[in-house]
Amino acid sequence: MRRGLAAGNWKMNGTGGDLGEIALLAAAHPAPASEVLICPPATLIARMADAARGTPIAVGGQDCHPAEKGAHTGDLSAAMLAEAGASHVILGHSERRADHGETDDLVRAKAEAARAAGLTAIVCVGETLAEREAGRTLEIVEGQLAGSVPDGAAGDTLVVAYEPVWAIGTGLTPTTEQIAEVHAALRAALTARFGAEIAGAIRLLYGGSVKAANATEIFAVADVDGALVGGASLKAADFGPIVAALDARLG
Numbered sequence: 001m002r003r004g005l006a007a008g009n010w011k012m013n014g015t016g017g018d019l020g021e022i023a024l025l026a027a028a029h030p031a032p033a034s035e036v037l038i039c040p041p042a043t044l045i046a047r048m049a050d051a052a053r054g055t056p057i058a059v060g061g062q063d064c065h066p067a068e069k070g071a072h073t074g075d076l077s078a079a080m081l082a083e084a085g086a087s088h089v090i091l092g093h094s095e096r097r098a099d100h101g102e103t104d105d106l107v108r109a110k111a112e113a114a115r116a117a118g119l120t121a122i123v124c125v126g127e128t129l130a131e132r133e134a135g136r137t138l139e140i141v142e143g144q145l146a147g148s149v150p151d152g153a154a155g156d157t158l159v160v161a162y163e164p165v166w167a168i169g170t171g172l173t174p175t176t177e178q179i180a181e182v183h184a185a186l187r188a189a190l191t192a193r194f195g196a197e198i199a200g201a202i203r204l205l206y207g208g209s210v211k212a213a214n215a216t217e218i219f220a221v222a223d224v225d226g227a228l229v230g231g232a233s234l235k236a237a238d239f240g241p242i243v244a245a246l247d248a249r250l251g
């Protein structure tokens with residue numbers, strides 16, 4: 001049984017005054033069966049890691065550079081994130097693919113750098129609305145998966161997040177049948193590439209307008225091992241019930 005993962009993506013939100021959410025979340029969920037992760041802006045990683053020490057909450061980054069070090073103004077290496085206290089890093093989020101032109105090759109290189117630094121990569125894939133309406137959803141996500149996931153991936157170094165671009169921050173969500181179809185296809189593609197044992201250990205998250213009101217229904221879908229949550233991860237009062245829903249389903 002794969003352990004559930006409730007991952008929060010704060011995106012470009014949060015300053016020091018928001019770190020109190022960690023204590024609130026830990027107080028409400030002192031011993032969750034699921035893994036709980038918050039990925040704040042890079043400026044908060046070290047302070048959040050301090051705030052989370054002694055709690056079950058892990059801290060992650062939202063991106064890293066593929067190189068170990070060098071002349072890359074404004075970028076951060078995976079080792080820097082790890083040193084600051086991160087255990088995970090989100091890679092290939094659709095906002096980075098769109099805003100920064102990130103390609104599958106680049107995401108794959110970043111995932112390799114993350115693994116070398118001891119971080120678990122959360123690699124995001126997902127179709128646009130135009131791609132879904134053109135019937136290309138599986139082709140798109142399978143292509144992104146093949147291109148973005150490095151060889152030698154395993155359950156402790158890789159998590160895959162299915163995030164339909166049209167569902168992120170919009171309040172729209174796919175039907176449970178649509179989520180099930182994509183997650184089954186992702187699991188099958190991982191199985192074909194890595195074998196059943198390794199693929200069976202890689203967690204598949206759903207992301208896109210997850211909130212307390214729809215979490216239970218989404219977590220009941222086969223092959224959904226947790227969620228990557230944006231807006232509803234900013235406040236412990238919103239994220240806590242999502243953790244509880246995942247615990248109730250998976251643990």
Ligand code: PEP
Binds near residue numbers: 009167169
């Ligand atoms: C995300 O950005 O990864 C995300 C899923 O955002 P939201 O939950 O706000 O749709």
